[in-house]
Amino acid sequence: MMSVRVRAFARFRELFGDRLEVAVSSPAMIRDVVMALGQVNADGLLELLDGEGRVKNSVIILVNRERITGKGREEHPVADGDEVAIYPPVAGG
Amino acid sequence: MMSVRVRAFARFRELFGDRLEVAVSSPAMIRDVVMALGQVNADGLLELLDGEGRVKNSVIILVNRERITGKGREEHPVADGDEVAIYPPVAGG
Amino acid sequence: MATKWQYILQSPVGDGRVHEMIRITREDFDPAQLLDEARSKELGALVSFLGVVRDDGIEGMDLEAYDEVAEEDLARIKDEAIARFGVLRVDIVHRVGMLAVGDNIVMIVVGAPHRKAAFQGCEFIIDRIKESVPIWKKEYTADGSRWVPGEHD
Amino acid sequence: MATKWQYILQSPVGDGRVHEMIRITREDFDPAQLLDEARSKELGALVSFLGVVRDDGIEGMDLEAYDEVAEEDLARIKDEAIARFGVLRVDIVHRVGMLAVGDNIVMIVVGAPHRKAAFQGCEFIIDRIKESVPIWKKEYTADGSRWVPGEHD
Numbered sequence: 001m002m003s004v005r006v007r008a009f010a011r012f013r014e015l016f017g018d019r020l021e022v023a024v025s026s027p028a029m030i031r032d033v034v035m036a037l038g039q040v041n042a043d044g045l046l047e048l049l050d051g052e053g054r055v056k057n058s059v060i061i062l063v064n065r066e067r068i069t070g071k072g073r074e075e076h077p078v079a080d081g082d083e084v085a086i087y088p089p090v091a092g093g
Numbered sequence: 094m095m096s097v098r099v100r101a102f103a104r105f106r107e108l109f110g111d112r113l114e115v116a117v118s119s120p121a122m123i124r125d126v127v128m129a130l131g132q133v134n135a136d137g138l139l140e141l142l143d144g145e146g147r148v149k150n151s152v153i154i155l156v157n158r159e160r161i162t163g164k165g166r167e168e169h170p171v172a173d174g175d176e177v178a179i180y181p182p183v184a185g186g
Numbered sequence: 187m188a189t190k191w192q193y194i195l196q197s198p199v200g201d202g203r204v205h206e207m208i209r210i211t212r213e214d215f216d217p218a219q220l221l222d223e224a225r226s227k228e229l230g231a232l233v234s235f236l237g238v239v240r241d242d243g244i245e246g247m248d249l250e251a252y253d254e255v256a257e258e259d260l261a262r263i264k265d266e267a268i269a270r271f272g273v274l275r276v277d278i279v280h281r282v283g284m285l286a287v288g289d290n291i292v293m294i295v296v297g298a299p300h301r302k303a304a305f306q307g308c309e310f311i312i313d314r315i316k317e318s319v320p321i322w323k324k325e326y327t328a329d330g331s332r333w334v335p336g337e338h339d
Numbered sequence: 340m341a342t343k344w345q346y347i348l349q350s351p352v353g354d355g356r357v358h359e360m361i362r363i364t365r366e367d368f369d370p371a372q373l374l375d376e377a378r379s380k381e382l383g384a385l386v387s388f389l390g391v392v393r394d395d396g397i398e399g400m401d402l403e404a405y406d407e408v409a410e411e412d413l414a415r416i417k418d419e420a421i422a423r424f425g426v427l428r429v430d431i432v433h434r435v436g437m438l439a440v441g442d443n444i445v446m447i448v449v450g451a452p453h454r455k456a457a458f459q460g461c462e463f464i465i466d467r468i469k470e471s472v473p474i475w476k477k478e479y480t481a482d483g484s485r486w487v488p489g490e491h492d
Contacts, residue, residue, distance in 0.1 A: 009405055010475035011486050060473075065408050085405060085473075089489025092404070092433060092474025093301075093390060093445055093465055102252055103322035104333050153320075158255050178252060178320075182336025185251070185280060185321025186237060186292055186312050186454075217378075218371030221389070227441040230393030233386065233461075236374070240383030240452060288380040299393060301465060308386075309458050 002026045002080035004033050009087035012059075015044030024078070030061055031074040033084050048086070060087050095119045095173035097126050102180035105152075108137030117171070123154055124167040126177050141179070153180050206275055208260045210251055210321075212283040217293050220277055229275060229297035233304040235312050237291040244325045247334075249282040249291070252320035256280070259319045263311055273298040273307035280321065359428055361413045363404055363474075365436040370446050373430055382428060382450035386457040388465050390444040397478045400487075402435040402444070405473035409433070412472045416464055426451040426460035433474065 001023045008016045022036040034055055038045035050056045054074065061068050062085040068076045078084060094116045101109045115129040127148055131138035143149045147167065154161050155178040161169045171177060207220075217236050224232055239247055264276040275297035281290060294311050298304040315321070316337050323334040360373075370389050377385055392400055417429040428450035434443060447464050451457040468474070469490050476487040 007405065009473060010403060010477070013403070062408065065411065085408070087405065087473055088475070088486070090471065090473050091469070091476050091487040091489045092402070092409075092472050093469040100252065102320060103250060103324070106250070155255065158258065178255070180252065180320055181322070181333070183318065183320050184316070184323050184334040184336045185249070185256075185319050186316040218375050221374060221387070222371050225389075225391065225441070227391070227394035230391055230395075232389040232391065234374070234389075235454065235458070236378075236385040236387075237454070238378060238380070238383055238385065241380035242383075242452075288378070299395075301388065301390070301462075305388070305458065305462050309454075312454060 002028060004028070004036075004078055005081070005083045006033065006037070007083060007085040009085070011088050012044075012048075012086050015047065016040050026080065028078045029074065030063070030068065030076045030078055030084065031055070033078055034061075034074070034086070058089055060089070061085070095121060097121070097129075097171055098174070098176045099126065099130070100176060100178040102178070104181050105137075105141075105179050108140065109133050119173065121171045122167065123156070123161065123169045123171055123177065124148070126171055127154075127167070127179070130179075151182055153182070154178070207277045207279060208257065208264060209279045210253055210256055210260070211279065211281055214281070215279045215290060215293060217290065220279065220293055220295055224275055224277055224295040224297050226275070226297070228299065229304075230299050231301040231304040232295060232297045233301070233308040234296070235292075235294045235308050237293070237312075239285050239287050239289045239291060241287045244287065244327050246284060246286045246326050248284050248324045248326070250322045250324070251280070251282045253282075256319050256321055260315070263314045263319070266314070267296065267307040267311050271298070271303040271307040271310065273303050276307065276311065278311065278315075280315070280319075282321070360430045360432060361410065361417060362432045363406055363409055363413070364432065364434055367434070368432045368443060368446060370443060373432065373446055373448055377428055377430055377448040377450050379428070379450070381452065382457075383452050384454040384457040385448060385450045386454070386461040387449070388445075388447045388461050390446070390465075392438050392440050392442045392444060394440045397440065397480050399437060399439045399479050401437050401477045401479070403475050403477070404433070404435045406435075409472050409474055413468070416467045416472070419467070420449065420460040420464050424451070424456040424460040424463065426456050429460065429464065431464065431468075433468070433472075435474070 003021050006020050016037050024032040048059050064083050096114050099113050117125040141152050157176050260278050273296050277295040280292045296304050296308040324331050413431050426449050430448040433445045447461050449457050449461040477484050
């Protein structure tokens with residue numbers, strides 16, 4: 001098992017908290033981290049997923065402050081100690 | 094004869110003065126007023142005219158603060174006491 | 187030389203406390219104050235343009251206007267910006283007279299509920315001023331002077 | 340809740356007396372001072388955008404940011420504006436925390452030799468902030484609260 005730091009913002013912060021640690025088995029990918037959030041808030045996890053159980057395109061994901069995009073992003077590797085951030089579309093300015 | 098007030102700006106002010114009165118025979122048109130400026134400064138008048146002796150398109154002409162444009166503008170009537178303004182392209186802002 | 191002339195157009199806006207201004211003036215103006223006074227809680231977006239005498243080798247410039255016509259033009263341009271873009275507040279101050287490098291020339295402040303209208307309105311106004319309002323600049327350098335050619339010569 | 344965080348990026352500009360600022364802050368800022376400090380004789384054109392909490396039936400809003408990423412994004416957007424439009428000076432201040440109607444949210448000041456670049460740079464920056472910088476707003480009304488949807492939802 002390894003530990004990943006998760007940061008959530010805006011609506012997702014309300015669902016999961018702003019900073020948390022989740023334990024996932026190694027090797028891990030983004031999908032594992034997102035699914036682990038179901039242990040914090042199972043209903044909250046459903047808000048992140050579409051009808052096929054994939055993470056919605058509107059959910060923005062960063063690993064170590066770098067945005068991860070593209071069809072295969074859920075398979076992007078995550079290492080012990082990484083910071084994974086999730087947030088909804090931005091609305092600043 | 095009738096009297097027309099002329100106002101000139103920028104380069105044209107330097108040539109003719111900023112406010113002057115010119116006498117033209119009635120009925121008069123813009124062309125008569127412009128040509129009368131030759132009595133104030135004959136060389137200056139040449140700066141207003143193109144190769145065919147027409148008033149250059151770049152010379153802006155207003156009568157009573159209304160801009161007069163178009164091919165026939167030199168034939169636009171001018172009445173006793175009117176204010177005719179001439180100026181080069183603007184460069185404010 | 188342009189004659190001394192100053193025109194202030196006032197219309198109530200917002201809570202009626204601070205008034206819009208359309209002015210051609212020989213006096214300096216305070217950009218900070220203009221921006222502050224334009225604020226109101228209806229205006230989610232304020233866009234300002236400040237034109238300054240730039241240090242490109244000149245010693246200064248003399249600005250001249252056909253005051254009465256310039257004022258009418260500014261008021262008409264303001265109305266056009268309101269009609270075209272739905273902006274709610276417009277201030278325009280343009281100086282004439284002798285200015286040194288670094289001096290204020292012109293400031294435009296445009297307020298709107300949203301940013302797009304404020305940007306469009308502000309840029310529209312300065313573009314229209316540069317192409318149509320009877321104001322001229324004569325630049326002075328160590329070697330002499332020259333009239334700045336119009337953008338629409 | 341966004342953590343308290345403040346970042347100031349400083350780089351010499353003009354005579355080196357006044358420095359540019361890229362900042363996310365819980366403190367209020369003074370638009371007039373920002374505009375004044377941006378002035379220099381190289382900058383013939385200064386365009387500013389000020390965003391204010393607009394009175395459209397809300398009582399206030401709470402702003403939250405992913406501070407570290409937002410700061411990096413603002414610095415990158417500034418560099419992009421410099422590279423794309425040739426602007427010479429960029430200040431960006433964005434607040435987070437609880438704001439009331441009429442409060443300042445964000446200010447961008449862009450200086451360039453000429454107006455076109457200053458307008459393009461300023462509008463580019465606020466557009467990019469709205470579409471990509473991790474900042475969110477929750478609006479509070481008499482009836483409750485709601486997250487403001489992103490422009491690029």
